[in-house]
Amino acid sequence: MxxxxxxxxxxxxxxxxxxxxxxxxxxxxxxxxxxxxxxxxxxxxxxxxxxxxxxxxxxxxxxxxxxxxxxxxxxxxxxxxxxxxxxxxxxxxxxxxxxxxxxxxxxxxxxxxxxxxHGGDGEHTHAAVASHVWLxxxxxxxxxxxxxxxxxxxxxxxxxxxxxxxxxxxxxxxxxQVMKLTSSAPLLASHPRYQYLARRSGLTIESVEWPAGETPTESQWQALDALLVQWPQVRVFLWEAEPTADAQRGIVERGLTAVWFDLADHRPAEGDFMTRMEKNLNALQQALDEAP
Amino acid sequence: MTVLRPFLRLWLSLLALTVAMPALGHGLNVFASVEGETLIVESKFSSGRVPQVGTVRIYDGYDVLVHETEVTGESAMRLPLPDWSTGLKVEVDIGDGHDGYWILTPADVRRQQAEPES
Missing domain, CATH: 3.40.50.1980 (Nitrogenase molybdenum iron protein domain)
Incomplete structure (x- = not known):
């Protein structure tokens, strides 16, 4: 045997x-x-x-x-x-x-x-495209x-x-689920990564350019405050990465509802692409529903 | 094959530069190849113009700088091939945020060295 x-x-x-x-x-x-x-x-x-x-x-x-x-x-x-x-x-x-x-x-x-x-090469234009197409x-x-x-x-x-x-x-x-998202007010995001989600859903998503996962500096908060003067109707803020406690507090103090909408560039710690996106969309839907 | 080799390299260079262009929106198109113990570095703007000033830096596979020299304005600069056992990254930097690079893995160098000399 x-x-x-x-x-x-x-x-x-x-x-x-x-x-x-x-x-x-x-x-x-x-x-x-x-x-x-x-x-x-x-x-x-x-x-x-x-x-x-x-x-x-x-x-x-x-x-x-x-x-x-x-x-x-x-x-x-x-x-x-x-x-x-x-x-x-x-x-x-x-x-x-x-x-x-x-x-x-x-x-x-x-x-x-x-x-x-470039010197005598004459003027020319470089174009760039949004890359997170899977949103x-x-x-x-x-x-x-x-x-x-x-x-x-x-x-x-x-x-x-x-x-x-x-x-x-x-x-x-x-x-x-995306097509059910509605908001008359624009949303703000921590980074310009949500162009395809915005186009498909019809939402207006403006953005600042904050490094992922870091607490914004004083000047970055001031820039956000200036944007909120420009768009006083904004109520929802999207984080591309899990925010620090200080960063989250700063958003809440400004009367905004924060949503961590993970781009899923990386494998999530729990679940997979599908469950992570469901979680994102459920959180966003809830924030939009509760926004005044 | 020996006769075709220069044409083959030219075709590969053009192909590589063409493929690289969309991704190098705000950069310089750089291509590097190997002929025996010579490293050939080519760089061009999308207009086809060759940069006249700048710096060529060569890094090994651990990102350690192994060679640095000035751009000569030639369409194809010929440099001595450094130790390539961990691969090479060839970077051309012409300042003002304009740079480009090409990566040669050890397999790339081996394959190109195995081609017959022209």
């Missing part, structure tokens, strides 16, 4: 690495894309999202050793829209690259343009479809289609 058990153990020990090697290796630049890949591929893929929790994946430049790992992946899922722009500054295998916002490039939101010149859950559903299409190169299409239908149904449910 012991011999059989030993043989069986050895067999599995030998087989496990081979099975792992057969799984699709996927690297992503954001947590939402990792979540979509995990939902769609299940155990058939190894999904890696290597950005450290204390770094903003939109601007993080991976160490070269990590970029070498990306180069070895079967699929590299990009958000596009200028998110993780290091991906344009390294040789990544074209066959593995999937720009998940390519299909809706014409619907990206332009955020700023800078006009200047419009219709666009997130299109990203999921792009991931699914890429996965079909490696995995049975029927399985992927079934998982995609379930995922898109969940995203549509979130979208319906």
């Amino acid at each position: 012991k011999t059989w058990f030993l043989c069986l153990s050895l067999f599995w020990w030998a087989l496990t690495p081979a099975l792992a090697q057969d799984r699709v290796t996927i690297y992503t630049v954001s947590y939402p894309l990792a979540y979509f890949a995990e939902r769609l591929a299940g155990d058939e893929a190894r999904v890696f999202f290597p950005a450290p929790q204390d770094r903003d994946p939109a601007f993080w430049r991976p160490p070269i050793a990590v970029i070498a790992d990306y180069q070895e992946a079967d699929l590299i899922l990009l958000n596009g829209a200028g998110y993780a722009d290091w991906t344009a500054n390294a040789s990544l295998p074209r066959a593995a690259l999937v720009d998940t916002s390519r299909a809706f490039r014409s619907r990206l939101i332009e955020t700023e343009s800078i006009t200047h010149s 419009d859950f219709q666009l997130a559903a299109e990203q999921a479809e792009a991931v699914a299409d890429a996965l079909k190169r490696f995995l049975p299409a029927e399985k992927i289609e079934a998982e995609l239908s379930a995922l898109q149904a969940d995203l549509n449910r979130l979208d319906q």
